[in-house]
Amino acid sequence: MPLHPVVAEVTARIVERSRATRADYLRRMDAARDSGAGRAKLSCANWAHAFAGAPVKDKLNAMSGTQPNVGVITAYNDMLSAHQPFERFPQIIRDAVREVNATAQVAGATPAMCDGVTQGRPGMELSLFSRDLIAMSTGVGLTHDAFDAVVALGVCDKIVPGLFMGSLAFGHLPVVFAPAGPMPSGIPNAEKARVRALYAQNQVDRQTLLESEIGSYHSPGTCTFYGTANSNQMMMELGGLHLPSTAFVHPETGLRDALTAAAAKRAVELARTGQGRMADVISEKSVVNMIVALLATGGSTNHAIHLVAMARSAGVLIDWTDMDQLSSVTPLLARVYP
Template sequence: MSLHPVVAAVTRRIRERSAASRATYLRHVEAARQAGTTRAQISCTNLAHAFAASPADDKQALRAARWPNLAIVSAYNDMLSAHQPLARFPEIIKDAARKAGAVAQFAGGVPAMCDGVTQGQPGMELSLFSRDVIAMSTAIALSHNVFDGVLCLGVCDKIVPGLLIGALQFGHLPTVFVPAGPMTSGMANNEKSRIRQLYTEGKVSREQLLEAEMQSYHGPGTCTFYGTANSNQMLMEVMGLHLPGAAFVNPNTPLRDALTRAAAQRAVRITRQGGEYTPIAEVIDERAIVNGIVGLLATGGSTNHTIHLVAIARAAGIVIDWSDFDRLSDIVPLLARIYPNGSADVNQFHQAGGMGFLMRELLGEGLLHADVKTVDGPGLWRYTREPFLYGGELHWRPAAACSMAPQILADAERPFSADGGLKLLTGNLGRAVIKTSAVKPEHRIVEAKALVFDDQEDVLAAFKRGELHRDFIAVVRYQGPRANGMPELHKLTPALGVLQDQGFKVALVTDGRMSGASGKVPAAIHVTPECLNGGPLAKIRSGDVIRLDATAGTLEAHVDADEWLQREVIVPSMEHNHHGMGRELFASARAMASGAEQGGIIFNAAMSAAA
């Protein structure tokens, strides 16, 4: 199948836009490749430190420099259900590496915070910045320069993007991402959402709400809704960094363990010593980035990736912006209905045919670049297969010929929507994105008076006082990276959802983020420039009429032009956002952060120089 002309055109524009920065990045990668690891050249003291605690056989192999050495970089911790299964992975990987003629060392751990725990709490203001801390932690883990390949163990929201940004700074090293898989299905997502709204209305107790949440989040593995964590897993597969079909296999199962062993063995084979050298810089190129955007759109994935994919691309010297997402969204059909875009969870998506079926449909329509390098070998058609065990051995077979559940996973001829459900909004309030795939058509245009808030808690307080039973657009300002770290405002979803269900026309406009599980309420998010950086959203006053039109792609304040020019911007005190829960330590991150459309990067100067 020939490549779709729009996909080809967008890729060409990205390549042209990125020519200088990509060339600089590849020049640095080549210099590192030529230098190689220093294991055979560094001083005996340095080398002895590198394997002092290794088992005797591993020590001999590293001393002789005859086997490749794999770095394990892991986001394991006990608190995150998605990462708790990773505790077992290093020993599985080390054993598999030895059997494949390699050594694997645990090179470093990276922090892993849970947005589900910090949602609506002060700690959420560290969430976006944690991505770049993870990137820097990955760099520290690999900085010893004694490794020939990397295995990145991570799943959730900022963790996979952070690991990938860090790994791309070592672009000469082959890198395989190793997921843990989703938890088994618990309470249905629609029922969970219903109980949340009932609690918001005061109709169920906190104990009843907690019981429902515990039935939803009940065991090891990733949360089963299609938020940022599971969008990450889709991306790693469609960008060729997982083994085929690895994304959504449940943890602590024979198949999951077999895939983990196979990832280690494959990492050995793609090192320079293994004969199929595939550095990550050759896997992540302009085509892979476009494939990632297409996969995001086709599945109705997390809006957070309109930030993360930008940052990932820049780490590889590639420059993308929201116009690229918007142009591709026009021609990429929505093929998945996973909560919040439907009632199903990722386990049901996987059972319906999953990533293998999805990627075959997209490749068949020319919507993905097939001619890419992957950690599994050349060509993306390899990812139209699914793994299975036969006689205790891991094998792959073609994905299902047709969807096992057409109401969850559609074929390209009968999509749920002709477009990808992600729109760029522009107008006199700046640039923003909106996820329309979960928003009913009758809610995609809202024109109403603004109610202005500078804190999400103020919105909830007004709701509890009964002041929001009307048509309105909630403007929540000073929520950008430089103001307070750009927290997600998912805590607002139940209250706004209640009002919408009661028949009111409501919407949200903010320079902050919503959850990766952004739902049924229309939300113009990531408004850029942010208010603290001179963004026009800071000029809005309560009572101003705003029109949010997701069909036309506009976000406009209907204010007299002369009055608009004369309005002064009053910046509220942000002092309460800068202290407590460790936020004091992130003052420099807030000062350095780029805008949302530039990736919200805290090492912005260095990335801008590279890009």
């Protein structure tokens, strides 16, 4: 089917507006690609430092200079329910890539704060700023330049935009995002609202309120509403950075572990074929796809801020007029509790 004329018009306008910045970005990514694979260009001393702490098998594999090395950027901490499962992911990734004769290393970690904890507290004032710190810390990890592909581990509000922006600075590499998945549903929203209302009227005590809240936020995984975190996962999938159908599988299940292992193997496959570099996956068209998907699913309006910065990191210039025009012709496919 042909594109809706408004979608085609907005896309063409973005392409034209971005012509100079996109060309500059792609020139830089081409130069980085042409400098050679990470495994081939580092000196012996560099490699010795990079693998000094690795198991002997990984050292021997790396020193051959013929097999891909995957850099993992993790936003793990065990205070964010959505990020707690990432504690296990690096080992799953290492084991998976060894099966295809490659290596993987945690290249770096990023801060990851939870708006649900800092809401109404002074720490909330750092929340948006943390996105750019996450982008920088992603870049710090990948600056080691010892990697042929990247696996990014993140889910929540500012973390995925930051990982996305930082990874685009190394867009000459294939980048695969591996999410942790949503927590199962807890108590119904109506019940949570009822207890909150009773507490506001001094009809129940704080312990009753706390028990109700714990019944809602109760296990590892993304919070059970369609906020920025779950919108992130939808957009990474629609943008081509997830394996298909990866976003909304619960954590700590056999399927989630299998998808994480498959994501790692896919990163190795892309490194070997020289295809799927992030700079090509994220283009003017994929950015439009992400905006349309966000609109069609009633996703987080926080992305009116994040998407502008995310796209700019790929040399793509968008603004709120583009979003408004796309909104005017995008049907709402699902009315999800926001």
